[in-house]
Amino acid sequence: MKKGFDKISYAIDSLRADMIDTLSEMISIKAVSAKSGGRGESDRAEYLESVLKGWGIQARSYSYKDDTGTERPSLVASIGKCKRTIWIVAHIDTVAEGDISLWSTDPFKAHIDGDMIYGRGTNDDGQAVISGMYAMRALKDSGTELKYNYGLVLAANEEEGSAYGMQKLMLEGIFAKGDMFVVPDWCTTDGSAIEIGEKGMLWLKITVDGKQAHASTPAEGKNAFRYMVRFLDKVDELLHNKYTKENRLFRPVYSTFEMTKHEKNVDSINILPGREVAYIDSRVLPEYKLDEVMDDVKSVASSVEFRDVKIAIDVVNREDPAPVTSSDAEIVKMLAGALEDLRGIKPELVGIGGGTCAAFPRKEGMQAATWMTGDEVAHRPNEYAKISDMINDAKVLAYLFV
Ligand SMILES: [Zn+2]
Structure with missing residues (x-):
């Protein structure tokens, strides 16, 4: 001492x-x-x-x-x-x-x-x-x-x-x-x-806008839920396959990308949802740039967008x-x-x-x-x-x- x-x-x-x-x-x-x-x-x-x-x-x-x-x-x-x-x-x-x-x-x-x-x-x-x-x-x-x-x-x-x-x-x-x-x-x-x-932190809000309709006549609407599922599946796969570096200092040693919160959509089973909102929490190793992650998420969004379906990506919290x-x-x-x-x-x-x-x-x-x-x-x-x-x-x- x-x-x-x-x-x-x-x-x-x-x-x-x-x-x-x-x-x-x-x-x-x-x-x-x-x-x-x-x-x-x-x-x-x-x-x-x-x-x-x-x-x-x-x-x-x-x-x-x-x-x-x-x-x-x-x-x-x-x-x-x-x-x-x-x-x-x-x-x-x-x-x-x-x-x-x-x-x-x-x-x-x-x-x-x-x-x-x-x-x-x-x-x-x-x-x-x-x-x-x-x-x-x-x-x-x-x-x-x-x-x-x-x-x-x-x-x-x-x-x-x-x-x-x-x-x-x-x-x-x-x-x-x-x-x-x-x-x-x-x-x-x-x-x-x-x-x-x-790690860097990126919280994203994903909003899919389609068109609400009766579930029995899906052709009258655009099911936002379906496009959200497609988007999340694609983005999840891309991020996990691309950002694979490990850094042994960190716990866990890899970057994490998790879909977390999901906002309530429609009240009934027979309503085809016109809007879906979900969130992704990403924690990214310092080896990567958050801009790159953002670009990837946006490119997946535009690949999923279809006719009248729009996908908006908003940053809720970003810490490079x-x-x-x-x-x-x-x-x-x-x-x-x-x-x-x-x-x-x-x-x-x-x-x-x-x-x-x-x-x-x-x-x-x-x-x-x-x-x-x-x-x-x-x-x-x-x-x-x-x-x-x-x-x-x-x-x-x-x-x-x-
Ligand atoms: Zn504290």
Whole structure:
């Protein structure tokens, strides 16, 4: 262990009750987007800003109006007078509670049971918000000389792609070329994996327009369902036969293309549907360009289109793959070193199909490692965080700076 760290470790342990209180208060202040029936992060950001202020840490709020007119504030704070900064990026928005009948307790009231705190946003990403804040506080209070500035980003709008969060912050001149990022927003149960790469993501909405008719007289209409089935079958075959490269960093090692949601069409069995809407979720290895996938999907659509049948392809969500952070990158080595020193584990480096805030600095050529300790309970009913993980992760984060 690095010299003098025991003092900081002890300081973090002694903040335990405070950390639980702040997480509990934070999750009682909803931060769900307007699109999901909420009012955004404003109240929660205001609360967290006041907590930081109480510790003598001045956070700056960067707020942008989203397409519903809702303010989406992110908080940015830093301490230290070094050349380079390591930014800890956690997000403060959450998804909605989902089916409330599946929850055993009120999702917006912290329920503590032994080492567990239950509530929406405890794991995703409240635990990381608290670890990031209290590691900063412990370092500040201890007066330790920092090796890097401690930067904290409490980001908005992550759950819907960060267009009004991290993507905007990248344009504000906050981050410098040599800065590094840790994004605690993807976890393994013992913290033994560091995520260094993410696949590209492409969500497509497919709309087939034909002509509705009575099912007994199909010649009077154009059955949109039939053309949707043809399209999906062809596109599924093409994508799976063409995009076959494997990259052993990733889980799974190949690109994935899945038809997922399908909108309700007609109410009766004897109606020939005139319109069909379905969706495809693609996760594409960085070896490929999403433009190429798009071109293929469009070409299949035009091959299936027939007389009065039109197929429209709309992009619902697109995140082009960011370059993978090298396994030799400083931040990866430092994080791996911290895990070895503090937990005696040699972490595995992985790539995933999901997307986190790490993609944006990676696109700007900056190093980013995604890491956290916890169970995979994000977006589920009865979501929880373990208090011990929150405390021990704060120690790992603080360790990077001494
Ligand atoms: Zn998250």
